[in-house]
Amino acid sequence: MSGRPEIAVIGAGAWGTALAQLVASDGRNVLIWAYEPEVVEAINTDQANPAFLKGTDLASSIRATGDLADLAGIPILLAVTPAQVLAKILSGLADAPRDLVLCSKGIEAGTGRLMNDVAREACPASEIAVLSGPTFAHEVAAGLPTAVTLACSGGEAQWERLMPAIARPTFRPYYSDDVTGAEIGGAIKNVLAIACGLVDGLGLGQNARAALIARGYAEMLRFGEALGARPETLAGLCGLGDLVLTCSSTSSRNFSLGIALGEGKRADDLMVDRTTVAEGAFTAPVLAALAEDRAIAMPIVAAVNAILEGEPPREVVAALLARPLKSEQERRP
């Protein structure tokens, strides 16, 4: 790499690495921060990240570091860590005016904060944006056509700054200024994907899966409304779009986790040795608690949480089906 990087990526999992490859595809210098020293080494030595994105030859303009201090002065940072460690990692960054684009999907356990709340507190000088949508990392890394929501707290001026950095011929961001809506879609679809995987694992059929997607979307809309998200945001790529992708493919870690739970494996055993992140397992408890505190009817989210806590899936499903019949627009459980 010659010259100062214009973009940095924080987090070298599958998605951070794919985004680095995407933004480097026009020859831009990109610096990626990785948590594991061996990932830094593999990227700098072999232009590869076999631990998290096997089979991709990374662009020569991508370099890696394990030192957050190296990111100082870079005007655009893409934050792509697991949601539960974002606060800790951002607290290690020197605060400075810059564009901070949040690409993680989840809600912080313990605090109930969305990622933009986490980032505003850790990096008050930054302007926050949220990039979210139906995006399997391996497809983006392969240059397959993809579209996302890019919600900019800094409005159109920030969008104009970010476009040249992020849009590419096969990667189409769509503008929004609804940062909260963009985040809620991505966080909740992970929990609903576990629910749809459970349907597969339990052999409950495709009617049940379609019902869960539609009724899960109703839960997403109710939660979004309570937090001030716009329904049209949730009807877009970052909500419905991502729900459709993640609830129907074994490429989704969340969907696959649901299948394994439905087949009778225990959540504790499935989570213990994981190196990749299934965010829905961390979001489900905090989301279920937030919904209960605010009296937002989210029975599917509560059911997923109960199964993650060890309740037998078939009993949880039976209880879900035994609820009183009601209007499709009813807002109570």
Ligand SMILES: NC(=O)c1ccc[n+]([C@@H]2O[C@H](COP(=O)([O-])OP(=O)(O)OC[C@H]3O[C@@H](n4cnc5c(N)ncnc54)[C@H](O)[C@@H]3O)[C@@H](O)[C@H]2O)c1
């Ligand atoms: N993979 C995808 O297709 C995809 C697409 C869109 C969004 N996302 C979101 O991006 C975020 C990152 O997911 P991913 O798929 O890139 O990760 P991954 O599952 O591929 O890898 C796990 C990541 O967690 C990091 N990690 C583990 N423990 C850590 C710690 N203590 N501190 C800091 N980092 C630690 C690892 O370094 C690695 O980067 C998640 O919120 C995910 O929902 C993923």
Ligand SMILES: O=P(O)(O)OC[C@H](O)CO
């Ligand atoms: O593999 P998952 O379930 O984390 O899904 C990845 C992306 O969020 C899909 O948009």
